[in-house]
Amino acid sequence: MLHKLLLCLLLASVFLFPASAQDAARTQGTLIPIGGGYKTLHNFVEAALPYWQTLNATHFTMLMLPPAFSYNPYQFSQQELLDNSYLADLRRSQLEESCRDVLASHNIDGVPCRVIVPPVYTREAAQSSLIEQFFTADLAAIYFLGGDQINAMNIIANTRLEQAIAQAFQRGVPLGGNSAGAALLAQPMIAGYAPEYDQNNALREGAVNLWNQPDAGERGLSVGAGNALIETHLWELGRVPRVLNLLSFDDAPHLVIGIDGSTGGVLQDETIFRDVFGQYSAAIFDGISLNASENASFSANGVLSIHNVLIHLLAPGDFSFNLTTLQPSWTDHLVNAERDFSAFEKPENTGDLYLYGSAPPSSSFPDNAGTLVLLVGYPDAAQLANTAEQYAGDRQIVSLLAGDQLAEVLPEGTALSDYGFIAVIGGDQSLINIEQLQPVAEAWRGGMTVLLGGAAAAAAGQTYVANPAVNFVTGNAGVLEAHSQGSFIVGGTILRRGLELINLNIEPRLIDNNRFGRLFSLAFNERSVQALGLPADTAVRFTSDGAFVQGESAAFVLDLSESTLGVGANNAFVIANALLDTYPASERIEAIHP
Known part of the structure; x- marks a missing residue:
């Protein structure tokens, strides 16, 4: 009877007070979003290494969370369990191997790497009282697998699992992931295209879904970034139109961190996006500085008209962006633009x-x-x-x-x-x-x-x-x-x-x-x-x-x-202060001043 009472009290605390954990955790912490793919696992370990070094742990222990692998948040067949367990174990072994390589490159000997994949493929599993056992004191990092961020958050939101993630994050454990596992690292979460829409018609009004309803559980992680959206597979899947559409939303941050496949970066304390790594580049889409989001509209045939979107491309090297001041590190950002058309x-x-x-x-x-x-x-x-x-x-x-x-x-x-x-x-x-x-x-x-x-x-x-x-x-x-x-x-x-x-x-x-x-x-x-x-x-x-x-x-x-131009360590373009405009049918192409 006592056990049931304690369980009820614990669940009530999760459901009734999710916002307090969110507010407490949002100002400090390390997020490591990766645009897609598993070529950057060693970079993830490198980004998590400084926190692990504070633990004095005998193992390098990481959790790899697979909810985005799920096909249905509420039920999971034995065949699906076998299929996903096989794929998750493949990624687990890759992360362990990357961990060993990173430790060896730092001359850290005698420290075993251990990656654990809790089989959380349903909301019922995320509510289990056994969840806390995976979040040990020596936990060095949490990695979210790719897949479907909507399914993932339907499993995670307002559960014991999310509470455990928030507590780990509050004590400093870095959170990272790729693709869907990166998208959910923002509390207002990009939730894909609406039915009948894709990249080809993503400029149309209503084409893009955003989850930003915390009270209804439609959001990213409670400890995710609150001042920017995270877009993945940016160049790989041509998601620029989707990003521009999102900048027009009234109920969304007018700042988007776009990250390409096989590329990632570190978002520190919800303030500095830094240390881009991988093969390609990341981009900041700023709809604030030159009033692009405020002045955006849709044409008579429902196509986005948006002007003076400020874009910064970051590649590996000494390049970062401050989400609070809206400043790239290598030059001043534009506060006005005299456009010549x-x-x-x-x-x-x-x-x-x-x-x-x-x-x-x-x-x-x-x-x-x-x-x-x-x-x-x-x-x-x-x-x-x-x-x-x-x-x-x-x-x-x-x-x-x-x-x-x-x-x-x-x-x-x-x-x-x-x-x-x-x-x-x-x-x-x-x-x-x-x-x-x-x-x-x-x-x-x-x-x-x-x-x-x-x-x-x-x-x-x-x-x-x-x-x-x-x-x-x-x-x-x-x-x-x-x-x-x-x-x-x-x-x-x-x-x-x-x-x-x-x-x-x-x-x-x-x-x-x-x-x-x-x-x-x-x-x-x-x-x-x-x-x-x-x-x-x-x-x-x-x-x-x-x-x-x-x-x-x-x-x-x-x-x-x-713009100020440069080149990253991987020879990718580095650009500060690019300006992008869209002109739908019947519009004259001319300068639209901020």
């Missing part, structure tokens, strides 16, 4: 210019004998034929192959000047030949209306990325990683001079082909030139009245003109 003004006497993020719909330009369609940069005859069929009609369709001269492939007796509209549709930027397109550039400078779609749109600017196209369905993991994450490494992109029609650099298919690294590479390598990112279903029309956005998504403008 003169590059979006069409030069005098030139024709209208359309830039499409992908091959435009056939209905987007005239279907008559006065329209010339040039197909360039297609890797094989089948793709070329399919594109030609898409634009079949009364238009004149011409394929410009390697080695061709434009004048030689036009119908006999015709010249470019015989047409009133020229559309150049490109397949692969690596196959674009700028010299072949110079006659089109001259026609435009003489007043001809020109449309450049897909790969051809990239050629309109000063410089373009000439890396081969990748297929996210058939491409192997190494190629995709080099494309999406490797583009943030110095030398990760091939850059060529463009047609120089406008003083911009352009990256098409920005979202659907995850080309944010290419966009940043363009801006990093030519800081004085703004980079224009065009999603597949979006276009910009340059007229004498200005540059206007068309389509279903938004145009992105990345501006590094006031």
Whole structure:
């Protein structure tokens, strides 16, 4: 009877007073969020080592918590238990091996590494009175496995397990994890996309879910960071649109720590984000300093319009960010920005210019004998034929192959000047030949209306990325990683001079082909030139009245003109004070001052 009474009192303390533990713990402690993957386990141990050295322990003991592995917070089959126990044990052995390697590198001998995986796959398990036995006095660190952060928090929130985690954190035990295990290290927790949404339409109102209802148990850890969100797989999965959408939320911090896969960092005392480690970079998205979040809105068709988002990229090295003062360590952050958008003004006497993020719909330009369609940069005859069929009609369709001269492939007796509209549709930027397109550039400078779609749109600017196209369905993991994450490494992109029609650099298919690294590479390598990112279903029309956005998504403008640039120890870009804007359909691209 006494045992039942004590149990009831303990559970009541957990359910009735979760906020007090949260408030007490939030100001001090070490969080180690990792964007994804298990290549950085040794870095996690390195970050936990200083606390372990205060313990005078005979073992290096860590807990590896698997709730994010769960498929259902309320029930778990024997088969699921076996499957997840096998996978968790694999990760356990990897962490133990990393621990041994780290201790050896510090000449620490005779200390066994011990990683324990409590089988907490349901909420019932998280409520067990046995939970406390895993949280020993010599516990050096806690690592949360990746998976599903919603399932994880449905298991953890307001339980004995969370109480034990909070008590360990309060005495100094570092908390870390990757992917979902990192997302839950923020108390207001990113909870994925809403149904029917993904990265391709993440700029739309209602596309992103945020758990920030502590009273309802919808949140991250009670001791998680309260002044910033934590986004994972940042560059790897192209989550920039999701981050921007979150910055528009009224009930969320307007500061996001974005961490790429195979990359992590240390958030100390909810104040300093430091010691980035791994292969790539992390980013701070600041919607506060220049009022980006306060002034954000959604267009008539529900697409995000947000301006003057301040972004800082951090890589391994002596780079940190203060979440309280909003200062990067290596320079002052912008408190005002005089934006110059003169590059979006069409030069005098030139024709209208359309830039499409992908091959435009056939209905987007005239279907008559006065329209010339040039197909360039297609890797094989089948793709070329399919594109030609898409634009079949009364238009004149011409394929410009390697080695061709434009004048030689036009119908006999015709010249470019015989047409009133020229559309150049490109397949692969690596196959674009700028010299072949110079006659089109001259026609435009003489007043001809020109449309450049897909790969051809990239050629309109000063410089373009000439890396081969990748297929996210058939491409192997190494190629995709080099494309999406490797583009943030110095030398990760091939850059060529463009047609120089406008003083911009352009990256098409920005979202659907995850080309944010290419966009940043363009801006990093030519800081004085703004980079224009065009999603597949979006276009910009340059007229004498200005540059206007068309389509279903938004145009992105990345501006590094006031940035401080550097390079991390891993050769990843380091950037302070990048500015990012989105312009949905019907908006004119112009400076929006803070």
